[in-house]
Each structure stands twice: as C-alpha cells, then as structure tokens.
Amino acid sequence: MSILYNTLRVGAEKPFTVIHISDTHLTYADMRDGERKVKLAEEERSQSFFHAEEVLQKASALSKELGVPILHTGDLIDFVSLANLERVKGFTDEYDCFFAAGNHEFSLYVGEAWEDADYRNQSLAKVQAAFKNDIRMSSRIINGVNFVALDDGYYLFEDAQTEFVKNEAKKGLPMVLMVHNPIHEPKLYEATMFRREEYGLHPVKNPCAYLTGTPDELRQCYEPMRFRQQQPDEATYRAIEYFRTEPLIKAVLTGHLHVNYEGELVPGVPQIITSTEDIRVIRVE
Numbered sequence: 001m002s003i004l005y006n007t008l009r010v011g012a013e014k015p016f017t018v019i020h021i022s023d024t025h026l027t028y029a030d031m032r033d034g035e036r037k038v039k040l041a042e043e044e045r046s047q048s049f050f051h052a053e054e055v056l057q058k059a060s061a062l063s064k065e066l067g068v069p070i071l072h073t074g075d076l077i078d079f080v081s082l083a084n085l086e087r088v089k090g091f092t093d094e095y096d097c098f099f100a101a102g103n104h105e106f107s108l109y110v111g112e113a114w115e116d117a118d119y120r121n122q123s124l125a126k127v128q129a130a131f132k133n134d135i136r137m138s139s140r141i142i143n144g145v146n147f148v149a150l151d152d153g154y155y156l157f158e159d160a161q162t163e164f165v166k167n168e169a170k171k172g173l174p175m176v177l178m179v180h181n182p183i184h185e186p187k188l189y190e191a192t193m194f195r196r197e198e199y200g201l202h203p204v205k206n207p208c209a210y211l212t213g214t215p216d217e218l219r220q221c222y223e224p225m226r227f228r229q230q231q232p233d234e235a236t237y238r239a240i241e242y243f244r245t246e247p248l249i250k251a252v253l254t255g256h257l258h259v260n261y262e263g264e265l266v267p268g269v270p271q272i273i274t275s276t277e278d279i280r281v282i283r284v285e
C-alpha cells in the first residue's frame, strides 16, 4: 500500500486537499445472506481483496487527520450483503465520503448474471441506503470546484446523466468528473491492450480494455461477451462527446482497472486512476 500525491490545477477559489480511493472490494458476508454468499466471500473473493479493510481504515484515518473528504469511485463492496452494507454505513456515518457507484455495488454473486439496469435495480435501493449521496449521479462543491459523480459501471452513460452534468455546468464552476469505469482514451486503450505489464496489469490471453466508450472497431478483437458488455450506446457516445468538449470539465477521477495511471481524457484534462491498494492524496488548486 502506498500513498500517492498529485496536484490538480483546475481553478479552485482556495487550494484544498481530497483523498481519492477506489475499488476497495469489501468481502464481508454471514449466514443472514445464506451459505452461497458466505462461500463466495470466504472461498473465492476475499483472497483477492484481503487488504480491503486495511486500505479503508488507512484512508479513513488520513481523512480524519487531514480533515478532508474521501472521494471514492466505486466498488467499495465486492458484492451485496448485509455485512458489507453495514460496514459501508458505519464508514459513511463516521467519515466524509462522496461516492460514485461501480459495477460491483450491485453484484449479487459476482458474474452470475448479465448486468444491466434491471439487474442493478434488484439491489439499488438497498445499496443506496448505505451512502450519503445519490450514488448514480450527484455533485458536491468544494472551494468553488464542482465534483460530479456518475455511475458508468455498466460501460454506459444515460441521457439523464448528461443532462445532469449540463445543468451543473450552468453553475459556471470548474468540474471534476468522478466515474468508476475510465473513459476511453487512446493511450489507456493501448496500455490495457498491448502494454499491460508495463502498466502493472496482469498479462492475459485475450485482453480487452474495460473502458466506457471504446468504439466498435477497437473492440473487434474482444471475446464476444466482452464486445457486447463494453458496447457504447448512442446516449453513451453523446455523453462522452459532451464531456470531451465541455471546457468546464477539468479532470476525471476513476478506478475499475485496479492500477495507478495518469492519462488525459483530452489534451489538458487529466484522467487519473487509483488502484485498489493505494491511496491518492490530491491537492486541488
């Protein structure tokens, strides 16, 4: 676990600090959710994310020590369970956390079903109840900087989310987008497809980029399921076109890939990914 330091120059009224973490993947479950979930937690998922509690506690302590909020870009939980949601509620009650949902927030058993709006709606209300802000779209202004959190965990943006950001833009403040899945950019696509080891990603036989907005021609080489899973619809293309051209959008904070990365959505607009194990302390100027 490392603490990484960044500065974002976006035009704040007064410099301030935020903590960015992502993809904590808590894996708590007990018999209230049944044996299948306990087995999923203990025999499959917890091994991959054994550091989750440690990272969350470290970020929480740092947030208190510095007196600054935690910006979390999703997958705080690995799957829906009462024990996970109780842990989240305890965390959001005690610490100041502004949150954008990830795909795992709505995972009932991880990968057991096709994940779409209907699937998400099976658990949305229950999951939402553990958080303080609307986890699918909300905004928060800190020292004249508008942090706008959107759920793109299924590789889609909705027109309602684009309209939401357009309305936020009317406030005239610099904006920082917070989304779980990174938005397609050429360098990041290339890194995930062809230069995985260099970027700290596991080598795999059939890579795919796991980005929102990767066009069809660049997904031709994906496995069929991944091609379809990461297929942008028209609303998603409209959203990204707007995000790329809205001058008030100054930076993107994101996760999902479980690596640290600093790229650019468009020239001059940083897109920053924070990994599952690390904590980023960002000075915003």
Ligand SMILES: [Fe+2]
Residues within 6 Å of the ligand: 023, 025, 074, 075, 102, 104, 256, 257, 258
């Ligand atoms: Fe994740």
